[in-house]
Amino acid sequence: MAALVHFYALHSKLIDQIGINAIFALSLSLTLQAGQLALANAAFGGIAAYVASLLSLSRGWPLEVTTLIGALSAGFVGALIGLPVTRLRGVFLAIATIGFGEIALIVENNLSVTGGAEGLSQIPNQTTTWEIYLVLAVLAFFFWRLRSTRAGWAIAAIREDEFAAASFGIDPTRVKFWTFVGSAVIAGIAGSLYAHENFFIAPGDWGFARMVDILVYCVIGGAASPWGAMIGAALISVLPEAVRFLHDYRDIVDGLILLLVVIFAPQGIAGLWSRDLRARRVAEPVEERA
Amino acid sequence: MSTLEYRSVGVSFGGVHALDSVTFQVESGHVVGLIGPNGAGKTTLINVTTGVVAPTTGSVTLDGERLAGRRQHQIARAGVARTYQNIRLFPRMTAMQNVIVGATRIRHDPDLGAFIFLPAVRRARLELEEHARYLLHRVGIPRDQWESNANVMPYGSQRRLEIARALAMRPRVLLLDEPAAGMNPQETAGMQALIRSIAGEGVAVLLVEHDMPLVMGSCDRVAVLNFGELIAQGTPGEVSRDPAVVEAYLGSEVSS
Numbered sequence: 001m002a003a004l005v006h007f008y009a010l011h012s013k014l015i016d017q018i019g020i021n022a023i024f025a026l027s028l029s030l031t032l033q034a035g036q037l038a039l040a041n042a043a044f045g046g047i048a049a050y051v052a053s054l055l056s057l058s059r060g061w062p063l064e065v066t067t068l069i070g071a072l073s074a075g076f077v078g079a080l081i082g083l084p085v086t087r088l089r090g091v092f093l094a095i096a097t098i099g100f101g102e103i104a105l106i107v108e109n110n111l112s113v114t115g116g117a118e119g120l121s122q123i124p125n126q127t128t129t130w131e132i133y134l135v136l137a138v139l140a141f142f143f144w145r146l147r148s149t150r151a152g153w154a155i156a157a158i159r160e161d162e163f164a165a166a167s168f169g170i171d172p173t174r175v176k177f178w179t180f181v182g183s184a185v186i187a188g189i190a191g192s193l194y195a196h197e198n199f200f201i202a203p204g205d206w207g208f209a210r211m212v213d214i215l216v217y218c219v220i221g222g223a224a225s226p227w228g229a230m231i232g233a234a235l236i237s238v239l240p241e242a243v244r245f246l247h248d249y250r251d252i253v254d255g256l257i258l259l260l261v262v263i264f265a266p267q268g269i270a271g272l273w274s275r276d277l278r279a280r281r282v283a284e285p286v287e288e289r290a
Numbered sequence: 291m292s293t294l295e296y297r298s299v300g301v302s303f304g305g306v307h308a309l310d311s312v313t314f315q316v317e318s319g320h321v322v323g324l325i326g327p328n329g330a331g332k333t334t335l336i337n338v339t340t341g342v343v344a345p346t347t348g349s350v351t352l353d354g355e356r357l358a359g360r361r362q363h364q365i366a367r368a369g370v371a372r373t374y375q376n377i378r379l380f381p382r383m384t385a386m387q388n389v390i391v392g393a394t395r396i397r398h399d400p401d402l403g404a405f406i407f408l409p410a411v412r413r414a415r416l417e418l419e420e421h422a423r424y425l426l427h428r429v430g431i432p433r434d435q436w437e438s439n440a441n442v443m444p445y446g447s448q449r450r451l452e453i454a455r456a457l458a459m460r461p462r463v464l465l466l467d468e469p470a471a472g473m474n475p476q477e478t479a480g481m482q483a484l485i486r487s488i489a490g491e492g493v494a495v496l497l498v499e500h501d502m503p504l505v506m507g508s509c510d511r512v513a514v515l516n517f518g519e520l521i522a523q524g525t526p527g528e529v530s531r532d533p534a535v536v537e538a539y540l541g542s543e544v545s546s
């Protein structure tokens with residue numbers, strides 16, 4: 001027990017970061033589950049972080065309230081841009097959402113209320129480890145249960161073939177819109193928790209580099225798997241800390257891992273796991289197609 | 291009783307008239323065969339019915355309710371199910387999962403119930419799985435393939451799975467696009483029995499097929515398309531004696 005307390009005292013910052021990154025990873029995994037490559041989660045995290053931080057700085061409201069309002073604001077912005085953007089497919093969706101992220105950065109850099117390039121500082125340090133992991137647990141439960149619902153099946157069907165899904169009464173536009181909004185809300189929660197963990201935030205915290213980090217968590221974990229996303233986030237967050245000398249080469253190591261995963265395990269960690277399971281269950285003969 | 295009705299349906303792609311003033315109907319409990327050479331417009335007619343392609347002229351109605359002009363998922367919700375000539379299963383889902391997706395819209399368990407472990411939701415899921423197994427059995431997919439991913443199933447099973455997935459929707463209208471393609475005579479006979487039993491449940495079935503014995507054996511009526519035009523319709527016997535049909539087919543297959 002004493003050892004555990006000692007471990008936590010030493011690594012509490014890292015433990016918090018792992019949790020927040022895992023929430024970011026889950027947010028992206030929601031759109032990935034519907035087969036959409038939307039890359040605005042860092043931007044949504046930023047929007048919520050600014051809204052929540054401004055509220056806690058000016059009003060002194062508690063973290064739960066500011067985070068909720070921040071996340072809903074991110075969801076609202078997500079709904080506004082989601083209406084046109086979720087009609088785009090594949091790489092066009094990716095480009096449009098990256099573009100949105102850049103616009104958000106420019107706005108944050110130039111508004112006086114967001115503190116411009118300096119950002120906001122003296123944000124109260126309200127985020128606690130248990131709250132981060134409570135949110136993570138609730139989200140994990142949500143994703144676990146979602147799979148068996150109609151909405152969960154619709155999401156999976158759209159990932160597989162949205163055209164075929166539509167011929168079974170599933171409305172692809174609607175499902176893609178709501179996964180996009182949900183993804184923005186979850187990213188917003190992560191953003192607010194991050195802001196109240198770090199004392200200060202700046203536009204640069206929510207740029208493309210951050211988005212790539214989140215994408216790497218999911219790709220390593222297995223693009224469409226929430227479990228994989230969380231494991232990927234933990235792995236990539238811990239690695240530079242665990243192997244000290246890697247710290248300075250963080251980005252290079254991230255890039256290398258990403259490259260290796262894409263080449264050798266395109267389904268990520270979750271894919272390795274389920275491929276193994278399936279191989280054990282049935283070895284089905286594949287007949288020639290006529 | 292449901293009636294699917296085509297009135298003067300025309301479709302043109304650029305300058306090509308894929309369908310030209312097609313008028314006929316399919317009643318519930320009946321199987322109507324739709325035959326014609328490759329490129330005659332058979333698949334296009336299914337696409338018009340399901341909202342994939344908008345008709346240039348004319349109307350498609352189900353019990354007087356307009357289908358054409360509505361979106362794909364709305365038409366499906368009205369009770370129109372289809373299979374795809376170029377198989378379009380959910381490739382990385384198992385046979386079971388494909389059928390369960392087919393039932394997405396007819397499930398009545400509340401989504402929120404899953405989050406609070408409502409017993410009714412669990413019961414509904416078990417019933418759904420039971421029904422999926424019944425359908426897989428009914429279309430004749432061997433039990434050892436039920437948990438295989440669709441993309442590794444034998445070709446014949448994939449065609450059957452297309453039908454099971456469509457039936458999971460409990461459709462009023464079923465549009466089959468060459469369901470027996472690539473099947474041997476024995477399998478085709480099984481397909482005939484299956485199609486008859488589906489119609490026997492009151493479904494209006496449109497069967498697009500090249501296999502003449504199957505068409506003759508399972509259809510109440512047959513409509514013949516040639517270059518987008520309906521050149522004949524009637525009972526299988528009438529159609530196979532129709533000179534225009536014999537000519538379109540160069541007198542080869544129809545008489546067999």
Ligand SMILES: Nc1ncnc2c1ncn2[C@@H]1O[C@H](COP(=O)(O)OP(=O)(O)O)[C@@H](O)[C@H]1O
Nearest residue numbers: 303306308326327328329330331332333334335
């Ligand atoms: N989406 C489309 N765009 C352009 N031409 C098409 C399209 N779909 C079908 N066609 C054309 O319409 C004609 C009828 O095709 P189709 O309905 O697939 O015939 P069938 O199913 O009877 O073999 C063909 O000439 C085909 O090339």
Ligand SMILES: [Mg+2]
Nearest residue numbers: 332333334375
């Ligand atoms: Mg065709």
